[in-house]
Amino acid sequence: MKAHALYGAAGRLALGLIVPLALFALWDHQARNGGANAFAFVSAAQVGRALRELLHSGDLALAYGSSLKNAFGGLFWGSLAGLLTGAAMALVRPVDWALTPIYHSFRQVPLLGWLPLIGLWFGSGDLSKLIVIGLSAFYPAVLYTYEGLKGVEARMLEVGQLYRLTAWQTFWTIRWPSALPSIFTGLLQSLAFAWIATIGVELLFPSGFGLGTVMQHGQLQARLDIVVVCIVVVGLTGFLINLLVSRLSRHALRWRAVRS
Amino acid sequence: MSIDPRHSAPPAQSPLRQTGALSLKDVRKHFDFKDRALTVLTGFNLDVRPGEFLSIVGPSGCGKSTLLRLISGLDDAYEGSITLDGTRVAGTSLERGLVFQDHRLFPWMTLEDNIGFALIRRDLSKVARNRLVRDHIALVGLDGFEKAYPHQLSGGMTQRAAIARALVNEPKVLLLDEPFGALDALTRVHMQTELQRIWMAQGSTMIMITHDVEEALYLGDRVAVMQAHPGRITHIVDVDLPHPRDRASPLLHRLKDDILAELTATQAGRGDSVVHLAHRRGDAAAG
Amino acid sequence: MSGGTPSAKTVVTMASPLCVLLLWHGLTAARVFPPEVLVSPQAVLAAFDSLIRTGELARHLGESLQRLLWGFGIGSGSGLLFGLAMALSVTFSRLFDPLFQALRQVPVLAFIPLLILVFGIDEVFKIVIIAKAAFFPTALSTLDGVRGVPKAWFEVARIYRTPLPALVWRVLIPATVPAVLSGVRLSLTRAWLVLVAAELIVADSGIGQMMEMGRQMFRLDVVMVGVIVAGVIGFALDRGFVLLQARMQRWRPPATGAAA
Secondary structure (H helix, E strand, C coil): CHHHHHHHHHHHHHHHHHHHHHHHHHHHHHHHHCCCCHHHCCCHHHHHHHHHHHHHHCHHHHHHHHHHHHHHHHHHHHHHHHHHHHHHHHHCHHHHHHHHHHHHHHHCCCHHHHHHHHHHHHCCCHHHHHHHHHHHHHHHHHHHHHHHHHCCCHHHHHHHHHCCCCHHHHHHHHHHHHHHHHHHHHHHHHHHHHHHHHHHHHHHCCCCCCHHHHHHHHHHCCCHHHHHHHHHHHHHHHHHHHHHHHHHHHHHCCCCCCCC | CCCCHHHCCCCCCCCCCCCCCEEEEEEEEEEEECCEEEEEEEEEEEEECCCCEEEEECCCCCCHHHHHHHHHCCCCCCEEEEEECCEECCCCCCCEEEECCCCCCCCCCCHHHHHHHHHCCCCCCHHHHHHHHHHHHHHCCCCCCCCCCHHHCCHHHHHHHHHHHHHCCCCCEEEEECCCCCCCHHHHHHHHHHHHHHHHHHCCEEEEEECCHHHHHHHCCEEEEEECCCEEEEEEEECCCCCCCCCCCHHHHHHHHHHHHHHHHHHHCCCCCCCCCCCCCCCCCCC | CCCCHHHHHHHHHHHHHHHHHHHHHHHHHCCCCCCCCCCCHHHHHHHHHHHHHCCHHHHHHHHHHHHHHHHHHHHHHHHHHHHHHHHHCHHHHHHHHHHHHHHHCCCHHHHHHHHHHHHCCCHHHHHHHHHHHHHHHHHHHHHHHHHCCCHHHHHHHHHCCCCHHHHHHHHHHHHHHHHHHHHHHHHHHHHHHHHHHHHHHCCCCCHHHHHHHHHHCCCHHHHHHHHHHHHHHHHHHHHHHHHHHHHHCCCCCCCCCCCC
């Protein structure tokens, strides 16, 4: 039984590797033997060399650090503002009425569509980047905070009424904890969007230094190897960030019944 | 079902507590549905004696739960008067505890935090607070589960916790809204025995709503029978047996038959008749 | 319950966007900012008018929507098929799952430099990047939707000896349509976002290019027209889709938290 399971797991792994390996071999073959678009393909060895080159010069570390700084700066300010706005909308009805139409109409504009406008207003420096990344984190934070706080069940609030809690006590003991799962979902989304926005902003605003900038330069110099290294780093980071936040939220929400 | 020997002493009809006298006079309640008023209770009168266990049975929709919401103060839009020890009921109060059918424990709090929740508005020292919580956890027999989250407890245990939360303030009146309605039959029997023990130990006035006639009789000093449209009490049955009780008592069984006969008679009187199917074809489905 | 508040709500809801407009107008009328920084609403209207009359706006918009149609159609159609294959065939899912999961981690925008190098900056690149953006949400929701059909319903079908076509048509499709549609909706939103971004980076036409040109020529009025049009189109696409969705699943109880 156990041996079978082990075999099964190994088999599954092998099956899963077939397609990536086949694609990889095809790619490598194209690069070496010069297919129709040979100039566009780079061999695995070249990518490895590019990685070593970027690591050695310190460019990768520098770019990575600056991208992370942008992403987390935007995430912090954007989700903080989003949390406060969403909470104000959920708790104070006139604020809800006034801000809901404005929020929804601003949200319709594709995020990067703001870039030209923000570029004109704030230049193409770090402030503009921070604003766009912050905006990307702001939207989900508002939405999920609002829905979390609004979605508190009336039957739970009745218990607070029964024990004569003040509004403040009700907020901290009932509303806030019951909104937390939703708020964490929002944070997860904010994080994902902030990372995407970081790459987008760096591609579009060539100033400064970041993974997007390095990719942009790689593209201009037709250095596909550099571009591929950056894509892998960006993808891995996205994956790790996701993992980290879901672990964190699972810890903070450990009171929830585990889904089976 | 034999009786736990520990409690075979005569019931402690609390010398300490001569409070908890609840009185409802000509209470009327209606809901507005799009300009139409739906009368739920009308001319409702009831006097509950201090320290008494009163059961209320009735068909669904007869306004039982509305009644408890009015007494608890969760809903205070009514006409007439509801008084506790002579003071008119207005809003919720720690003097009146309520156990819901769904336990309504907060999933993000541990058992002890859930019970301590009821004490937030009480000005108590930390020591006194912990002591109260601990005592009441012990009272409902949940020692050792202080740090458990609700999702880690069984249905019966969460309902015990809900009872502990309602009792931790030592309310004059404890209201129970079908507290065991969601439990399976065996757990329910067990919880009834437990509730009887807790009531005898605590001595609060308790008012329990149920649609289980047997449960009402087993626990209640008196059983009020309600009817719907509009909700009213048709009569009150005195259950003249000492606590703790024997489920096998012939008196309980006779009373049960009487009450059930009354409740079902009015149901049938509403014009139910047997519907005959026009055809019953003989082609039984294969396999 | 109502307490006479609906009228107050309507007033506040209507007044708040008006206040924003008035503030905008007031700021420009009082010349708080120079006109290169903040153009007046009238100037934006004038630019809008001239863009319509010269036919420029229609041309850009037509190009953008055509790209969107192709990219979204290809991406979300193939996503649907891919998701179905993943859900129904264990072997297929084992073959492709690792690659699918890995590619999913990389933000679409990070692929822009790579795709430019491989496909050039022509139409193909834009359609591929939009298709890529539309592919993943649809594939993922189809996969989850089909896998998530409760086993209990299959058992009900077995009890009544439901034939396979009826099972597919009467049970499987209605059961999966809601999930699939919500994925397709997300695909549409993503496609529009990426389209605008791609046009900002490389394009000779399209709404994004119009904005980018406006930025380079410091035509704030044109940029703002672009922002508004991009928002309105995004809104219209999403609304249109929601209406379609509602028609296709009338049996569902109306969702309460469906803030669009």
